[in-house]
Amino acid sequence: MLDALRMAFGTLTALPVPAPRRIDRRVAGGAMLLAPLAAVPLGVLGCLVLAGAAALGLPALAAAGLAVGTVALGSRGLHLDGLADTADGLAASYDRGRALAVMRTGDSGPSGVATLLLVLLVQCAALEGAVRAGHGVAALAVAVPAGRAAVSLYCARGIPSARQDGLGSTVAGAVPVPAAAAMLLGLAALSALAPGLAWWRGPLAVALGLLAATALLWRCLRRFGGITGDVLGAGVEIATAATLLALST
Numbered sequence: 001m002l003d004a005l006r007m008a009f010g011t012l013t014a015l016p017v018p019a020p021r022r023i024d025r026r027v028a029g030g031a032m033l034l035a036p037l038a039a040v041p042l043g044v045l046g047c048l049v050l051a052g053a054a055a056l057g058l059p060a061l062a063a064a065g066l067a068v069g070t071v072a073l074g075s076r077g078l079h080l081d082g083l084a085d086t087a088d089g090l091a092a093s094y095d096r097g098r099a100l101a102v103m104r105t106g107d108s109g110p111s112g113v114a115t116l117l118l119v120l121l122v123q124c125a126a127l128e129g130a131v132r133a134g135h136g137v138a139a140l141a142v143a144v145p146a147g148r149a150a151v152s153l154y155c156a157r158g159i160p161s162a163r164q165d166g167l168g169s170t171v172a173g174a175v176p177v178p179a180a181a182a183m184l185l186g187l188a189a190l191s192a193l194a195p196g197l198a199w200w201r202g203p204l205a206v207a208l209g210l211l212a213a214t215a216l217l218w219r220c221l222r223r224f225g226g227i228t229g230d231v232l233g234a235g236v237e238i239a240t241a242a243t244l245l246a247l248s249t
Contacts, residue, residue: 004030029174082233084112147240167229209243
């Protein structure tokens with residue numbers, strides 16, 4: 001469990017943590033299952049920035065942008081990079097090998113840049129709406145771990161890796177389905193306690209966020225034949241955007 005926590009925080013955040021003593025399938029599965037927990041410090045930091053910006057009287061959109069940017073920097077922009085690369089892969093040739101090669105180059109093409117800008121715009125605009133509605137901090141507190149729950153979903157048993165190397169091959173299928181289901185249900189239950197929100201809004205937003213992530217997963221499985229590290233990042237950003245959108249009013 002300690003190695004799983006170290007891998008989760010070390011992989012999914014920029015927080016300085018000791019390296020895991022060993023990494024195997026069990027540790028990798030535990031790390032991906034604990035992805036929402038690893039997001040908690042990022043969510044707390046983003047909420048503090050959002051509350052501080054509001055206290056300073058900054059415009060709601062500026063406050064939302066600062067909070068979204070803080071969360072992104074807290075993960076080294078890793079998930080945003082994955083989103084851009086996944087978008088480029090989906091927009092590339094229908095040949096699976098060619099699409100995966102495009103994703104591996106690391107350069108962002110027009111599709112990747114446009115998708116990145118669109119998703120960030122949706123996240124910021126949705127969080128701005130939540131701030132104006134008086135529950136911006138609660139919305140961000142729900143959305144950040146909900147977005148990372150997509151990682152646990154994508155790494156559930158039965159979902160293959162698109163490659164034989166890379167992060168995807170290490171974590172694909174490493175999370176037992178019952179454990180993933182329990183984590184998702186627990187996260188939905190905790191979101192019902194978000195202050196300032198009706199008890200049902202948090203769970204509904206989490207469900208809609210994961211539904212959007214599932215749609216992306218289905219598309220990636222058809223195009224790439226499995227998941228990659230980039231697909232994990234794309235799932236995080238799409239789930240976060242959809243969750244924020246569900247809480248924007």
